[in-house]
Amino acid sequence: METNLEINGTRHRLDIDPRTTLLDALRHHLGLTGSKKGCDHGQCGACTVIVNGRRINSCLTLACMHDGDEVTTIEGIGQPDNLSALQAAFVQEDGFQCGYCTPGQICSATAMLEEVRNGWPSHVTDDIASGAELTDAEISERMSGNLCRCAAYPNIVEAIRKAAEKSA
């Protein structure tokens, strides 16, 4: 089935089985292997990408449902010679061990900081009618859809906080 995706600013036309998840389309059909398959059931967040500005689990959606959509993967967020502020902060703060969850963590955090800028509350926000300050508890709660098997969580939170402070 013909599906058009705009990925990291480049238009791609795919002819794929409707069963193909967005994650498999990225990895197997387009060679964009930065997005990782962890659980393949929407629980670990390793497959997180940004679609039309919002972070989603690419393993739990079909590529054909996204015909015409704009997708940003970790490859579009930055490259080794041109890291995003979050990527640089993950390196500086040692926000990973094995690195498998890191592309998902960074895609997720990139969109998460935008959610905070837009005033979205979280489960740990005291007054949900107004916005929230980005405390460590807020970062942890908002990043709860991204698991890290190495448990690098303290440094992940630190990296996100440093990157957020830098861009504030």
Next chain:
Amino acid sequence: MRAFDYVRADSAEGAVRDAAGGAAFIAGGTNLIDLMKLEVMSPETLVDINRLAMNGIEDTADGGLRIGALVTNSDLANDSRVRRNWPVLSRALLAGASGQLRNKATTGGNLLQRTRCLYFYDRASACNKREPGTGCAAQEGFNRILAVLGTSEHCIATHPSDMAVAMRALGAEGRR
């Protein structure tokens, strides 16, 4: 995952027509695709309703809100009116799932999601909900997450939605 025909609906009437016989509607897909991967659900046709104009939250004349079936959990939880006037609904939504899932999961899909009963998910177990007439392995199994009130000898499954509980407490009604 079993093969299926994929149809994109461009009107509600068309979606209902396309869904006749063996079809399932798909919106966010966060529960359905998971169940399809496990082959707990294997619809012959998927009718994609994401392009239908059902993603609005409107004020009603009697001071309430009318929430479209395709409003995402994120958009509903973050709506300033919901946060101010019906905070239990925002809090219930924010207590569930993850940021990524809430960005995809919809209001209609949240109500229509399937139980998380372990035996419903395990195709090797008896489950009247998955396969009527086979029995209920949950009765004598691991059933701590399942119901103690309002059950029957056929099924003790619970509905998994936090959002539905808040809506029920607020007296929400489903309307066509």
